[in-house]
Amino acid sequence: MTKLDDSTTRDSARLIVLEGLDGAGTTTQTKRLVEHLRTKGRAAHATREPSDGPIGKLLREMLTGGHAIPNAAISQSTFGLLFAADRLDHIQREVDPQLAQGAIVVSDRWYHSSLAYQGTGADRDWITQLNARARRPDLTIFLSVRPEVAAQRRVAAGRVQELFEDLRMQEEVAAGYKATLAELAAAGERIETLDGEATPDQVFAAIVALVTPHLGASVALS
Numbered sequence: 001m002t003k004l005d006d007s008t009t010r011d012s013a014r015l016i017v018l019e020g021l022d023g024a025g026t027t028t029q030t031k032r033l034v035e036h037l038r039t040k041g042r043a044a045h046a047t048r049e050p051s052d053g054p055i056g057k058l059l060r061e062m063l064t065g066g067h068a069i070p071n072a073a074i075s076q077s078t079f080g081l082l083f084a085a086d087r088l089d090h091i092q093r094e095v096d097p098q099l100a101q102g103a104i105v106v107s108d109r110w111y112h113s114s115l116a117y118q119g120t121g122a123d124r125d126w127i128t129q130l131n132a133r134a135r136r137p138d139l140t141i142f143l144s145v146r147p148e149v150a151a152q153r154r155v156a157a158g159r160v161q162e163l164f165e166d167l168r169m170q171e172e173v174a175a176g177y178k179a180t181l182a183e184l185a186a187a188g189e190r191i192e193t194l195d196g197e198a199t200p201d202q203v204f205a206a207i208v209a210l211v212t213p214h215l216g217a218s219v220a221l222s
């Protein structure tokens with residue numbers, strides 16, 4: 001873990017993570033939160049996982065059907081390894097340098113996603129180990145939407161064809177998140193759950209209300 005060496009920012013939220021099912025609104029709200037922080041005069045940096053680094057690019061290719069293996073799905077264990085490698089590369093290449101410059105970093109997904117998506121079965125402890133060196137977020141916001149709502153949004157956005165198949169997957173991931181968030185909260189992580197089924201403006205207002213008290217005394221609050 002990276003040491004915090006700036007006493008003026010020691011108690012403030014520096015790495016903020018947004019998590020949720022596919023379609024929960026994490027990309028929408030990451031962008032809005034970073035814009036908001038900038039209007040408040042804070043340096044803020046939006047990022048995402050998979051990252052825009054080399055391993056993240058490979059992951060995106062594989063997740064959209066590239067590098068396919070004939071007649072077989074690429075194993076979830078392979079994805080678990082690549083996501084963990086991408087995360088450490090993302091931290092070294094992008095997140096830590098931004099934090100060192102004093103920026104608040106807002107990431108669209110973090111290791112909670114690995115645990116919820118790849119860590120539900122026999123790989124659980126192994127995935128946890130692979131992520132043990134990744135920086136813990138100062139604040140994680142989980143946008144809670146029912147699996148059927150997430151699936152419907154994805155169909156409406158043209159991202160999936162088959163509603164029923166997607167719904168089954170979203171239900172599994174939702175169960176994965178439930179276990180993961182409980183475990184990480186018990187380990188001391190600050191995790192807040194918001195109603196992701198509210199309108200985008202309402203979700204955004206709730207995020208601002210959550211984040212503002214954690215920004216440190218130097219920030220104007222309104």
Ligand SMILES: Nc1ncnc2c1ncn2[C@@H]1O[C@H](COP(=O)(O)OP(=O)(O)OP(=O)(O)O)[C@@H](O)[C@H]1O
Nearest residue numbers: 021022023024025026027028153157196198199200
């Ligand atoms: N609060 C909301 N209410 C209704 N629709 C929303 C809300 N937030 C986002 N959407 C819509 O749902 C879709 C998914 O939003 P977004 O891309 O932000 O979600 P995401 O969690 O990043 O999804 P993915 O995991 O697939 O990247 C988009 O079409 C977006 O416009």
Ligand SMILES: [Mg+2]
Nearest residue numbers: 026027028108
């Ligand atoms: Mg997204």
